[in-house]
Amino acid sequence: MVLVQALSYTALAVVAGLVGGVIAVYSPPSPQMESNIQHFAAGVVTAAVTAELLPDVHGRAPQIVVLGFAIGVATMLGIHRLSKIIDKRDIGGQYASASGLLIIVGIDMTIDGVLIGVSFLDNPDTGVIIAAALAIEVLFLGVAGVVALPREMSMARKLAVPAVFGLLLASGVTVSVLALGGVTGAPIAVILAFGSAALLYLVTEELLVKAGKVPETPVSTTLFFVGFLAIFLLDMLH
Structure with a gap:
């Protein structure tokens, strides 16, 4: 059953988010380490898009x-705008500094879940690669979400954040598979193209922009290509 298969691989991303949260609670990474992770995640996601999603949409009708x-x-531009509005209006009370990030990441997790589900519907092999790539992204987001929270917050509440991210990811997978099971053609192609654009936006306007706030090093640059090559080889061997 597609749903079971999709959720089983999505579990990798859910666990990765929780691991990221635990790391952030007990040993918050340095800015340089965060930059290294962001470069690696950017390479992974870029490879997943170019090796899996774009070939699937390449043969579709141009208008689709x-x-x-x-x-x-x-x-993605609307989500970015929403985050600015939330930050400007201090929505979230005592958690205002983190609320914008958490809401945006929550939306992103839901979108990623839908993309994983649709990828499994279109081609299970593609779904596996996308789920693996997004697990790296979710690991970073688990770290970022917990680091953004107030220090005085209890550990249980902090770890609840990546747990909710995982729940939203799994919900996106479940809804997309149940709602679109049996659907083919243009609707699937539109969602795959949508997902490609969303992930490319994530790489160029989020991961690499934030990573660029820390001076580039040969290690961080190399990690981008290591991440890209890892997914590219996984696709070749799968």
Whole structure:
């Protein structure tokens, strides 16, 4: 059953998020280490898009691809705008400094879940690669979400954040598989194109931009290509 298979691989990302949360609670990474992780995650996600998603949408009708990409870019720009509004209005009371990030990451987790589910519906092999790639992203987001929380917050509440991220990811997978099971053609192509644009936005406007706040080092640059090569080889061997 596609849903069981999709959720079993999504569990990797859920566990990765929890591991990231535990790391952030007990041993918060240095800015340089965060930059290294971001470079590696950017390479992984870029490889997943170029090796898996883009070939799947390449043969579709151009108007379908353009529509999917346009919706993806517009959605990500809207999410970015929403985060600015939340930060500006101090929504979240005593957790205002973290609320914008947590809400945006929650939305991103749901979108990622939908993309994993649709990828499994379209091609299970693609779904496996996308789930593995996004597990690296979720590891970083688990760290970032916990680090953003107030220090005085209890450990249990901090770890609840990556747990909720995992729940949203699994929910996105479940809803997409149940709602789109048996659907083929244009709707699937639009979602895959949407996902490609969303992930490319994540790499260029989030991961690499934030990583760039720390001076580049040969190690961080190399890790981008290590991440890319790891997923590319996984795709070749799968």
